[in-house]
Amino acid sequence: MLYREAGDFKTSYQEDSQTFPIAFDRYRYWAVLAFAFLVVPFVINDYWANAILVPFLIYAIAAIGLNILTGYCGQVSLGTGGFMAVGAYACYKLMTSFPDVSIVIHIILSGGITAAVGAAFGLPSLRIKGFYLAVATLAAQFFLVWLFNKVSWFYNYSASGQINAPERTVFGVPVTGPNTEAWAQYLICLVFVTACAIIARNLTRGSLGRTWMSIRDMDIAAEIIGVNPLKAKLTAFAVSSFFIGIAGALFFAVYLGAVEVGEAFGIQKSFLVLFMIIIGGLGSIFGSFAGAAFLVVLPVVLKLIGVDLLGWPTDLVAHFQLVIVGALIMFFLIKEPHGLAQLWRLAKEKLRLWPFPY
Amino acid sequence: ELVIPDLSYRTGPYAAGGTPFSDGYQDYFNMLNARDGGIGGESIRILECETGYNTEKGVECYEATKGEGALIYQPLSTGITYQLIPKATADGIPIHTMGYGRTSAANGEVFNWVFNYPANYWDAASVMVNYLLEENSGDLSGKKIALIYHNSAYGKEPIRTLEELSAMHGFEFTQLAVDHPGQEQKSQWLQIRRERPDYVLMWGWGVMNQVAVQEAANIGFPMENFIGNWWAGAEHDVTPAGAAANGYKSLNMNRIDANLPVFDDIRTLVHDAGNAAGDGSNMGSVLYTRGMYAAMLAAEAIAKAQEIHGVSAVTPAMVRDGMEALEITDARMEELGMARVGPAFSVSCQNHGGSGLGIVQQWDATAGNWVALTDYIAPDMSVIQPLVAEDSAAFAAEAGIEPGCL
Amino acid sequence: MSADFLYGIEVIINGLMAGVLYALVALGFVLIFKASGIFNYAQGVMALFAALTLVGIMEGEVPFSHLINAVFGTDIHHFGWEVPALLAILLTLVVMIFFAWAVQHFVFRHLVGQEPIILFMATIGLAYFLEGVGDLMWGSDIKTLALGLPQGGSLWVEDMTSGLGGDDFYGFFIDKLDMVATVVAIVLVTGLILFAQYTKQGRAMRAVADDHQAALSVGISLNFIWVLVWSLAGLVALVAGVMWGAKSGVQFSLSLIALKALPVLMLGGFTSIPGAIVGGLIIGVGEKLFEYMIGPMVGGATENWFAYVLALIFLVFRPQGLFGEKIIERV
Amino acid sequence: MLDDKPVETLLEVNNIEVIYNHVILVLKGVSLTVPKGGITALLGGNGAGKTTTLKAISNLLHSERGEVTKGAITYRGEPVQDLSPEALVKRGVVQVMEGRHCFEHLTIEENLLTGAYTRSDGGAAVQADLEMVYNYFPRLRERRKSQAGYTSGGEQQMCAIGRALMSRPETILLDEPSMGLAPQLVEEIFGIVKSLNENEGVSFLLAEQNTNVALRFAHRGYILESGRVVMEGPAAELRENPDVKEFYLGLSDEGRKSFRDVRSYRRRKRWLA
Amino acid sequence: MKDMLTPYVTEDGRQIGETLMDMRNITLRFGGVEAIKDISFNIQEGEIRAIIGPNGAGKSSMLNVISGFYNPQEGEVWFRGKKRPPMKPFQVARLGIARTFQNIALFEGMSVLDNVMTGRLNHMNAGLFSQALWKGRAEREETENREAVERVIDFLEIQAIRKTPVGRLPYGLKKRVELARALAAEPKLLLLDEPMAGMNVEEKEDMSRFILDVNDEFGTTIALIEHDMGVVMDLSDRVIVMDYGRKIGDGTPDEVRNNQEVIDAYLGVAHD
Ligand SMILES: Nc1ncnc2c1ncn2[C@@H]1O[C@H](COP(=O)(O)OP(=O)(O)OP(=O)(O)O)[C@@H](O)[C@H]1O
Numbered sequence A: 001m002l003y004r005e006a007g008d009f010k011t012s013y014q015e016d017s018q019t020f021p022i023a024f025d026r027y028r029y030w031a032v033l034a035f036a037f038l039v040v041p042f043v044i045n046d047y048w049a050n051a052i053l054v055p056f057l058i059y060a061i062a063a064i065g066l067n068i069l070t071g072y073c074g075q076v077s078l079g080t081g082g083f084m085a086v087g088a089y090a091c092y093k094l095m096t097s098f099p100d101v102s103i104v105i106h107i108i109l110s111g112g113i114t115a116a117v118g119a120a121f122g123l124p125s126l127r128i129k130g131f132y133l134a135v136a137t138l139a140a141q142f143f144l145v146w147l148f149n150k151v152s153w154f155y156n157y158s159a160s161g162q163i164n165a166p167e168r169t170v171f172g173v174p175v176t177g178p179n180t181e182a183w184a185q186y187l188i189c190l191v192f193v194t195a196c197a198i199i200a201r202n203l204t205r206g207s208l209g210r211t212w213m214s215i216r217d218m219d220i221a222a223e224i225i226g227v228n229p230l231k232a233k234l235t236a237f238a239v240s241s242f243f244i245g246i247a248g249a250l251f252f253a254v255y256l257g258a259v260e261v262g263e264a265f266g267i268q269k270s271f272l273v274l275f276m277i278i279i280g281g282l283g284s285i286f287g288s289f290a291g292a293a294f295l296v297v298l299p300v301v302l303k304l305i306g307v308d309l310l311g312w313p314t315d316l317v318a319h320f321q322l323v324i325v326g327a328l329i330m331f332f333l334i335k336e337p338h339g340l341a342q343l344w345r346l347a348k349e350k351l352r353l354w355p356f357p358y
Numbered sequence B: 001e002l003v004i005p006d007l008s009y010r011t012g013p014y015a016a017g018g019t020p021f022s023d024g025y026q027d028y029f030n031m032l033n034a035r036d037g038g039i040g041g042e043s044i045r046i047l048e049c050e051t052g053y054n055t056e057k058g059v060e061c062y063e064a065t066k067g068e069g070a071l072i073y074q075p076l077s078t079g080i081t082y083q084l085i086p087k088a089t090a091d092g093i094p095i096h097t098m099g100y101g102r103t104s105a106a107n108g109e110v111f112n113w114v115f116n117y118p119a120n121y122w123d124a125a126s127v128m129v130n131y132l133l134e135e136n137s138g139d140l141s142g143k144k145i146a147l148i149y150h151n152s153a154y155g156k157e158p159i160r161t162l163e164e165l166s167a168m169h170g171f172e173f174t175q176l177a178v179d180h181p182g183q184e185q186k187s188q189w190l191q192i193r194r195e196r197p198d199y200v201l202m203w204g205w206g207v208m209n210q211v212a213v214q215e216a217a218n219i220g221f222p223m224e225n226f227i228g229n230w231w232a233g234a235e236h237d238v239t240p241a242g243a244a245a246n247g248y249k250s251l252n253m254n255r256i257d258a259n260l261p262v263f264d265d266i267r268t269l270v271h272d273a274g275n276a277a278g279d280g281s282n283m284g285s286v287l288y289t290r291g292m293y294a295a296m297l298a299a300e301a302i303a304k305a306q307e308i309h310g311v312s313a314v315t316p317a318m319v320r321d322g323m324e325a326l327e328i329t330d331a332r333m334e335e336l337g338m339a340r341v342g343p344a345f346s347v348s349c350q351n352h353g354g355s356g357l358g359i360v361q362q363w364d365a366t367a368g369n370w371v372a373l374t375d376y377i378a379p380d381m382s383v384i385q386p387l388v389a390e391d392s393a394a395f396a397a398e399a400g401i402e403p404g405c406l
Numbered sequence C: 001m002s003a004d005f006l007y008g009i010e011v012i013i014n015g016l017m018a019g020v021l022y023a024l025v026a027l028g029f030v031l032i033f034k035a036s037g038i039f040n041y042a043q044g045v046m047a048l049f050a051a052l053t054l055v056g057i058m059e060g061e062v063p064f065s066h067l068i069n070a071v072f073g074t075d076i077h078h079f080g081w082e083v084p085a086l087l088a089i090l091l092t093l094v095v096m097i098f099f100a101w102a103v104q105h106f107v108f109r110h111l112v113g114q115e116p117i118i119l120f121m122a123t124i125g126l127a128y129f130l131e132g133v134g135d136l137m138w139g140s141d142i143k144t145l146a147l148g149l150p151q152g153g154s155l156w157v158e159d160m161t162s163g164l165g166g167d168d169f170y171g172f173f174i175d176k177l178d179m180v181a182t183v184v185a186i187v188l189v190t191g192l193i194l195f196a197q198y199t200k201q202g203r204a205m206r207a208v209a210d211d212h213q214a215a216l217s218v219g220i221s222l223n224f225i226w227v228l229v230w231s232l233a234g235l236v237a238l239v240a241g242v243m244w245g246a247k248s249g250v251q252f253s254l255s256l257i258a259l260k261a262l263p264v265l266m267l268g269g270f271t272s273i274p275g276a277i278v279g280g281l282i283i284g285v286g287e288k289l290f291e292y293m294i295g296p297m298v299g300g301a302t303e304n305w306f307a308y309v310l311a312l313i314f315l316v317f318r319p320q321g322l323f324g325e326k327i328i329e330r331v
Numbered sequence D: 001m002l003d004d005k006p007v008e009t010l011l012e013v014n015n016i017e018v019i020y021n022h023v024i025l026v027l028k029g030v031s032l033t034v035p036k037g038g039i040t041a042l043l044g045g046n047g048a049g050k051t052t053t054l055k056a057i058s059n060l061l062h063s064e065r066g067e068v069t070k071g072a073i074t075y076r077g078e079p080v081q082d083l084s085p086e087a088l089v090k091r092g093v094v095q096v097m098e099g100r101h102c103f104e105h106l107t108i109e110e111n112l113l114t115g116a117y118t119r120s121d122g123g124a125a126v127q128a129d130l131e132m133v134y135n136y137f138p139r140l141r142e143r144r145k146s147q148a149g150y151t152s153g154g155e156q157q158m159c160a161i162g163r164a165l166m167s168r169p170e171t172i173l174l175d176e177p178s179m180g181l182a183p184q185l186v187e188e189i190f191g192i193v194k195s196l197n198e199n200e201g202v203s204f205l206l207a208e209q210n211t212n213v214a215l216r217f218a219h220r221g222y223i224l225e226s227g228r229v230v231m232e233g234p235a236a237e238l239r240e241n242p243d244v245k246e247f248y249l250g251l252s253d254e255g256r257k258s259f260r261d262v263r264s265y266r267r268r269k270r271w272l273a
Numbered sequence E: 001m002k003d004m005l006t007p008y009v010t011e012d013g014r015q016i017g018e019t020l021m022d023m024r025n026i027t028l029r030f031g032g033v034e035a036i037k038d039i040s041f042n043i044q045e046g047e048i049r050a051i052i053g054p055n056g057a058g059k060s061s062m063l064n065v066i067s068g069f070y071n072p073q074e075g076e077v078w079f080r081g082k083k084r085p086p087m088k089p090f091q092v093a094r095l096g097i098a099r100t101f102q103n104i105a106l107f108e109g110m111s112v113l114d115n116v117m118t119g120r121l122n123h124m125n126a127g128l129f130s131q132a133l134w135k136g137r138a139e140r141e142e143t144e145n146r147e148a149v150e151r152v153i154d155f156l157e158i159q160a161i162r163k164t165p166v167g168r169l170p171y172g173l174k175k176r177v178e179l180a181r182a183l184a185a186e187p188k189l190l191l192l193d194e195p196m197a198g199m200n201v202e203e204k205e206d207m208s209r210f211i212l213d214v215n216d217e218f219g220t221t222i223a224l225i226e227h228d229m230g231v232v233m234d235l236s237d238r239v240i241v242m243d244y245g246r247k248i249g250d251g252t253p254d255e256v257r258n259n260q261e262v263i264d265a266y267l268g269v270a271h272d
């Protein structure tokens, strides 16, 4: 038997509601964490960090954030790019205004500021639902980008409107700026991802999470049985934006180092993160990771195969990349509309029954 | 072996501009390989990487190619340039941002690894105004000049300069922002129609250019008073508007000439050998020529580096030295088979920006080509120098850089 | 009348015309949404694809030539013939119908009964796919649409009206292309409204939107209805592609016009064909007026976000848009 | 009642197995036949698989990620498993789904008209049938201009049945028609079923919880338990079966018990446990 | 007609208390449709009150008025002796009114356990930080409420499906889960909209037993809509009959059963 829960008894409700009720899952989780913290930093290089791991980790945070709003609370948002921009610009302003305060605090504060902005933009969700809301969140997207582009205070009046991350250190090791080592960059992102994932998991398995999910599944019924929709939606917007703000801050400060708002936080970003959670699985923390990994790694892999292996012209490969990514998205949705996470769950369910088919 | 990455964009909204540039860039190096066996006997290996004009892909491309020993980066996007300035500086690889990117990088004491010769945006703005001064017998006072610009870092570049110049020459300066992508410009052009500026300058890119040219024609704005910068002056910017685009002007930093001897070499040695970078249809166009010109400047810098350091297999640091010691003369250009494609200029530690010269060209819709109207016009350095000094000083302060030469 | 006032009117007229162009894109969305509850993100790319195909056919380009050349080392580009515009339009429609069939057959047939967001996601996949295919098929350079549509300000209107104001008023500016677009849009919308409201297929289309399963159970062929609406959406996409392509050349950015249509949809209601037009007009006028009056004070380029904010404000009062079907909330 | 009618088999379900989501096995070999001109009742508790059986027949499982993995379904001797639902409707098999499923945004009348979608016998015939439906359900006539989404549960149920009638079906698969209907309406609807059956020769396959009524009107019955047919026979016989009496009709030897008194915490008895 | 306002004792000896809910002259309109026309009635503490009537009579609308989902155009709602101002549904729920729905309204994406736990949301108020860290109050509350929920689960005998996603459950079990969710809130007043629709006799018997036990053991007041006359007559203490938005009868089951108007409008034939 590959996968079993028989004999894995719970004797208390605490144990029953823990994150990984099945022992096997728990061991695997610890193993992954140990590998990520204890092995990867020693073998990582610039390419792996900048092209794959750091963007993956940052997008995973953003995806967790959006998943809380969309996957758990059912409010489709296309404002992710704008909210990431809030995180980034908040972080920039904090970094340049209070150079002596730790960057970690700046990043967390950026999340907090984004949470406030997100909650404000969440207000219309009380009236507006479904795709109408999704399109309405685009107002946030476009307005925020315009704002950061127009008001020069946000970019400290620099001539071009670009913001640059100055060097900041954690325990004396630079984590932003040009002199950052790959492992430091990776580790700070990893720490944030881990913390965010744990917090997200805690929130979603508790009463707040149930409030969100009840709004998602049937908002009217939820209200009638006693869920305050205002509170539920606004907390979802705020918590979601908190994560997205952190992702935006890391994206700017740790990953790119310099950012132009329209370029880095345009509408494409909103869509990208939405793809991640849908492909990964709505309402699943694991899915957020899976989706982020999928969409960060897939283009790189396709490029490697097309350009380096087959030696095709880069533009052909790029066009094929679009075709393949598009086709894969459709294929996955047809095979399993509930995303990679569901695929994984079904696989587990099969393993559990293995070797019997049903 | 000399490794030269080509961060191209043949896809996405700006593909029409990225493709010919990249074709020219690669074809020139391939031609050198075929004709001279590379540079200084060292063969050239091009690493093309598609960025789609997207910053993140740009970073991926940078990381993917730098490990291969990349000697010089031509990021070809303002966004990617800003990403790469700190990274490449830390990694010790020179960046050449030709007529784009961060203007104040012209100050080589602050930006040791970044070069933006032969000219930058502020030069461009000044060249335009100088051209208009010439047209108006040296007096622009009381004239109305409007700037229509892409609402991004790129588009906002000339504003400071133009403001200074407006104060200096007494013309009235108005700005009109157009949001990305720029397909809908009715408001801006109606405003132009109402206010009837004497001249409209444009800092556009991508579809914005095509629409602007069309809209200008629609409102009957006199095309000869409409001048784009050098990223708004390629063939594809005007052809969609057809005959209506006739007379539209733009700057160029590279003169075009379909009969350059260098094209013969490229045609016989590269295209006929089946090694053309694209489909071979872009040769001689504005951006193809610019890409080729960029490649030539890189090749010259590498040759210079080989000369300075006396080795053929140069390192990125050596190439940087070569770039800083670069000297382009008319004679040398002629020798390379691209006479007068670019102006003569030389680079120094203090000046990474070249001479800042540009020409004004005009579109002839019936013949379907650009006609150079002027010789190279010089910018007003007395305006630009202080701006560069100010901006680079601000950056140095923010990033904690101690200005100085390497 | 003062020139300022007249220019205000001019802004409104042009806003209305711009609105018609937005509405042309929005219509495609509405059709598909109405019939299948699918929020078709690919509508913009469909417009691009249709326009690319039209130009490609007209100019006798060999489809996939770049790919063929790369794989087989050949050097082919053109068939060497040119196809007359009308024939090319018909052929493009055939391609769009085939596309509709393929979309239905390979994708949405397998997604019957899924949640709206899943369907939405699938259309995003479709958008990627189609964009890639369009690029592979016809190349990514800018193409010129030579359909001979009239363009440029109408001098006649200008002459007729220039006397209205003082010396500062130069007459109204109205683009001839916009006038054409208006006529086309009116014809399209009228046709589509009649179709949806009064024909059997139209009723079936609305039924399908409400409940796939129930529609199946009464014997409505989802496949047929969907191929039908996707074909109609393809037609609308072609019209939108032609109108917008005439302004800017046919190129990648054409797919981004979808973004101009979204606020229109929101405001007009996702399910209402007349709503698309009215929404388009309101958005067109609203954003142009705002840019005209307030824009200069805040630095301009407000149109993108203002359209959305305007729509948002409307929605707060009418959550289903102006003409959208009332969201039925019952327990 | 009509147990001795000459039987021509219309629909035959042979030993089918249905799996949802590739893992959940719901039907484990169900066989049944629906004779022409008969009313066949499919009875059984919650989750027994009645709805699933009906959906398997009308080919609506597909969109719920369910599939028939074994067995065969034939209609008039032809296999129909691979037919699309609309092809089945054209052949005269139409399903009224459990839980109403009206088209919310269409008016009642438009709902009814969509029922005639597959017909090609002209507007007049459709109008006539519309009239017929209104005659059977006068309440619908009153509300014909209202959006179905705003009508009450019972009205929606009538609308769904009326809609099915509009296709002039030969066989109707009726899933829980009595659910949520007022008692006299239940009687009425079954009365309509019966008269359709007798006057127009429509055959019915009827999934019902309301065993009492169903067995009163049906000719034959099948009892389903956890995906298996556990009992079948003429309705009259089933009605007399003591187990059926106890578990499905709520009758004990002393006659009907008050719901208040059924507090003996009786354990379920199952044929196949 | 029997319209009691004073406490009384039922035949089987249960004590019925003061008026808990008093609806006074309620009128509810949707555009032109008058769904409820000037109806008054009351519900007394501890009783089982049934609402019956033909389809479309306005029964569900009446429950919706009670639970605050619809605001009547006219009339007053009195709860526990106080006039209730217009409220949002979730505020009504906090007063101790829980309900089930005619078309099951479970949260399909959640497990049975989570569904029932949502019923207890009003008993949980740990702060955001406590929940984020899963420490202190949040953790404690989770356990306490889980225990309460487990009692309900045991009571309704749905232990076996605790972890199943409700989407997969058959209809009857869904109804039971919905009841569990309502019970978990420990309501004063429980509103049931056709709790036995779509059930067979055996299941109805089970459901009846649950309803009676809830009423008996927890003293919960119950108002229920049901079309099965057997159930209504057997379970309820008093019955209101509605037709076309009007009240046409109100009284004990026996009184109602013999009311000619009720027979004409609803029962069809005298029911036994
Ligand atoms: N889409 C689905 N996915 C997974 N399981 C399902 C699905 N639909 C039904 N089931 C399961 O199949 C079994 C049979 O369900 P079905 O709806 O056929 O029962 P039924 O006899 O119609 O019951 P009821 O009288 O309650 O309607 C149930 O156990 C149910 O959980």
Ligand SMILES: Nc1ncnc2c1ncn2[C@@H]1O[C@H](COP(=O)(O)OP(=O)(O)OP(=O)(O)O)[C@@H](O)[C@H]1O
Pocket: C329, C330, D150, D151, D152, D153, D154, D155, D180, E030, E033, E034, E035, E053, E054, E055, E056, E057, E058, E059, E060, E061, E062, E102
């Ligand atoms: N939100 C609404 N908008 C418009 N009309 C409504 C609305 N809700 C209910 N109605 C109408 O009010 C009337 C009463 O509906 P209600 O749902 O209360 O009936 P009911 O007595 O519960 O019937 P059933 O037994 O069939 O459930 C119906 O005619 C219905 O169409």
Ligand SMILES: [Mg+2]
Pocket: D050, D051, D052, D098, D175, D176, E171
């Ligand atoms: Mg069923």
Ligand SMILES: [Mg+2]
Pocket: D152, D153, E059, E060, E061, E102
């Ligand atoms: Mg009701």
